[in-house]
Amino acid sequence: STTPLKVAVTGAAGQIGYSLLFRLASGALGDRPIQLQLLEIEPALKALEGVVMELDDCAFPLLAGVEIGADPTKIFDGVNLALLVGARPRGPGMERGDLLSANGAIFTAQGKALNEVAADDVRVGVTGNPANTNALIAMTNAPDIPQNRFSALTRLDHNRALSQLAAKTGASVNDITRMTIWGNHSATQYPDLFHAEIAGRNAAEVVNDQAWVEDYFIPTVAKRGAAIIDARGASSAASAASATCNAARDWLNGTPEGDWVSMAVVSDGSYGVPEGLISSFPVTTKDGDWSIVQGLEISEFSRGRIDASVAELADEKAAVTELGLI
Numbered sequence: 001s002t003t004p005l006k007v008a009v010t011g012a013a014g015q016i017g018y019s020l021l022f023r024l025a026s027g028a029l030g031d032r033p034i035q036l037q038l039l040e041i042e043p044a045l046k047a048l049e050g051v052v053m054e055l056d057d058c059a060f061p062l063l064a065g066v067e068i069g070a071d072p073t074k075i076f077d078g079v080n081l082a083l084l085v086g087a088r089p090r091g092p093g094m095e096r097g098d099l100l101s102a103n104g105a106i107f108t109a110q111g112k113a114l115n116e117v118a119a120d121d122v123r124v125g126v127t128g129n130p131a132n133t134n135a136l137i138a139m140t141n142a143p144d145i146p147q148n149r150f151s152a153l154t155r156l157d158h159n160r161a162l163s164q165l166a167a168k169t170g171a172s173v174n175d176i177t178r179m180t181i182w183g184n185h186s187a188t189q190y191p192d193l194f195h196a197e198i199a200g201r202n203a204a205e206v207v208n209d210q211a212w213v214e215d216y217f218i219p220t221v222a223k224r225g226a227a228i229i230d231a232r233g234a235s236s237a238a239s240a241a242s243a244t245c246n247a248a249r250d251w252l253n254g255t256p257e258g259d260w261v262s263m264a265v266v267s268d269g270s271y272g273v274p275e276g277l278i279s280s281f282p283v284t285t286k287d288g289d290w291s292i293v294q295g296l297e298i299s300e301f302s303r304g305r306i307d308a309s310v311a312e313l314a315d316e317k318a319a320v321t322e323l324g325l326i
């Protein structure tokens with residue numbers, strides 16, 4: 001179709017935005033033209049104007065137009081895809097409750113605005129942290145949008161897991177399928193390679209090293225963000241932007257036959273994850289809808305890891321419920 005896909009990006013003048021916008025405009029979602037609708041807080045609008053000047057200067061053939069502003073009910077008008085990247089970072093002396101309420105205010109307002117003005121087919125991907133709980137808040141505040149239109153990003157964790165497994169085994173990332181991230185996009189997440197395959201062979205059998213899985217693979221994937229901040233002196237913005245594109249593209253266009261991806265989506269109770277939590281699962285996508293892969297056998301080891309991350313999500317949900325945000 002040649003009607004542009006209307007894509008909203010929040011926090012568009014931030015670090016992730018600075019990578020993300022150029023990927024989107026150069027065709028990361030496919031060869032359909034896109035219209036960018038960029039939301040920022042007032043003090044960041046001037047910087048965002050500069051980013052738009054650079055977008056102009058790229059003369060991207062697929063970029064049909066750009067609109068910027070600070071009012072979500074204007075910026076989200078008619079959007080087909082909303083990528084919620086902007087979030088309040090934890091400042092000095094900020095308690096967890098302060099962080100949750102600052103973000104709660106943002107995602108409550110954005111959920112309401114999406115509910116009011118987004119296109120009927122809108123899909124909402126949350127990258128801003130705490131991503132799962134921010135997605136839960138937006139979803140709860142958008143009662144007219146089907147709940148399966150909301151997801152939080154665990155694709156970066158998924159990609160990190162692919163890369164670590166490839167490095168360990170000498171395989172190409174192209175040969176690895178069926179990787180799974182379970183739970184929260186946080187240090188408690190569980191990267192699960194027990195169902196993954198390398199060129200059709202079970203990955204855990206190829207690796208054949210449980211100590212590596214427990215003591216290296218899982219913590220390396222879960223703490224990769226901190227390692228990058230250590231090395232680079234700044235957070236992992238380009239890879240987060242790349243994963244945001246991967247997640248959106250696969251959601252809209254479908255996953256390849258025989259493979260799946262990780263997405264944090266609202267639980268229907270699958271794998272013992274309480275209904276209504278936004279938790280990462282293995283999912284396949286088709287025609288813009290996801291479904292949780294069913295019937296995987298969960299070992300005792302995996303069960304413990306999944307339960308721990310899901311308990312953290314339940315805890316975050318209880319905290320935002322107490323704050324009256326959902």
Ligand code: NDP
Nearest residue numbers: 010011013014015016044086087089127128129235236240
């Ligand atoms: P970034 O663009 O680096 O990050 C944005 C969000 O993405 C943060 O919540 C960050 O979490 C999260 N994130 C998720 N995965 C990753 C990852 N792998 N690596 C790094 N970050 C990740 O932040 P900036 O501060 O540069 O930019 C944020 C922008 O958002 C600012 O321009 C600000 O003005 C804007 N903003 C907009 C709002 C709005 O539109 N209403 C509200 C609040 C802010 P974490 O903090 O855990 O790193």
